[in-house]
Amino acid sequence: MISKSLRARTYLFIAFIVVSNPLGNTFLRAGMSRTGAPSHWTAQALALFFWKAFQSGAVWLGIGLLILFFICYMLLLSWADYSYVLPASAASYVVVALLGSVVLGEHVPLGRWIGIGLICAGGALVGRTSPATGREN
Amino acid sequence: MLTHAMKEVARGERWTWRIAPLRIARALAHGSLWMGVGLMALAFFSFITLLSWAEISFVAPATAANYIAGALGSKFLLKERVSKTRWAGVLLVAAGVALVCSAR
Numbered sequence: 246m247i248s249k250s251l252r253a254r255t256y257l258f259i260a261f262i263v264v265s266n267p268l269g270n271t272f273l274r275a276g277m278s279r280t281g282a283p284s285h286w287t288a289q290a291l292a293l294f295f296w297k298a299f300q301s302g303a304v305w306l307g308i309g310l311l312i313l314f315f316i317c318y319m320l321l322l323s324w325a326d327y328s329y330v331l332p333a334s335a336a337s338y339v340v341v342a343l344l345g346s347v348v349l350g351e352h353v354p355l356g357r358w359i360g361i362g363l364i365c366a367g368g369a370l371v372g373r374t375s376p377a378t379g380r381e382n
Numbered sequence: 383m384l385t386h387a388m389k390e391v392a393r394g395e396r397w398t399w400r401i402a403p404l405r406i407a408r409a410l411a412h413g414s415l416w417m418g419v420g421l422m423a424l425a426f427f428s429f430i431t432l433l434s435w436a437e438i439s440f441v442a443p444a445t446a447a448n449y450i451a452g453a454l455g456s457k458f459l460l461k462e463r464v465s466k467t468r469w470a471g472v473l474l475v476a477a478g479v480a481l482v483c484s485a486r
Contacts, residue, residue: 254397316406323391323392327452328456328472331472360479367474367476368475371467373467
């Protein structure tokens, strides 16, 4: 018998994971694209590259979000099945497509929308199963 | 590996929000966690290396296969109970991911 609080807590963590991972990556990429690639692959140029990268607020925000994502991911896995978490967190693909479409005005091809539909359907099916098939903790 | 470390760290303990930082701290001391992180880093670098010469439409099914491998690993290595409903969900997600990654 799966408690309501376990399920609620699981959904909360999944929701956070599914949003924080794409957002964190987006900020990181935005910051890094403004930094540009390293000029040479020497220790000096690389040091300068990382120095420039860490001047970017977007990079820090991205890193912060990704750290929070990873902490939540680890905590979630301490009670939920990996075979539950993995497909459930595929909803992040949906978030990425939506972010791209709504925020960046990207064109999302039909095939991708169909794929998103399949991911949602699959996620819904997995979500109906019990998050923890072991003992509850 | 990550799941294994986290399950070990949480064994027999009831969840409270206050316990969360303790679980993280214990996990960071657990060897399997670092093995898991190492493997994930390896997978990531292999992925971006692959992307540097392979078409994304080739890489997409590989990403989708990850979901099936994950479910198989969960069943046989972590001894989770993967019901038929969950398998159906995994297959739908894998198909969806393959489409999302390869659609032009």
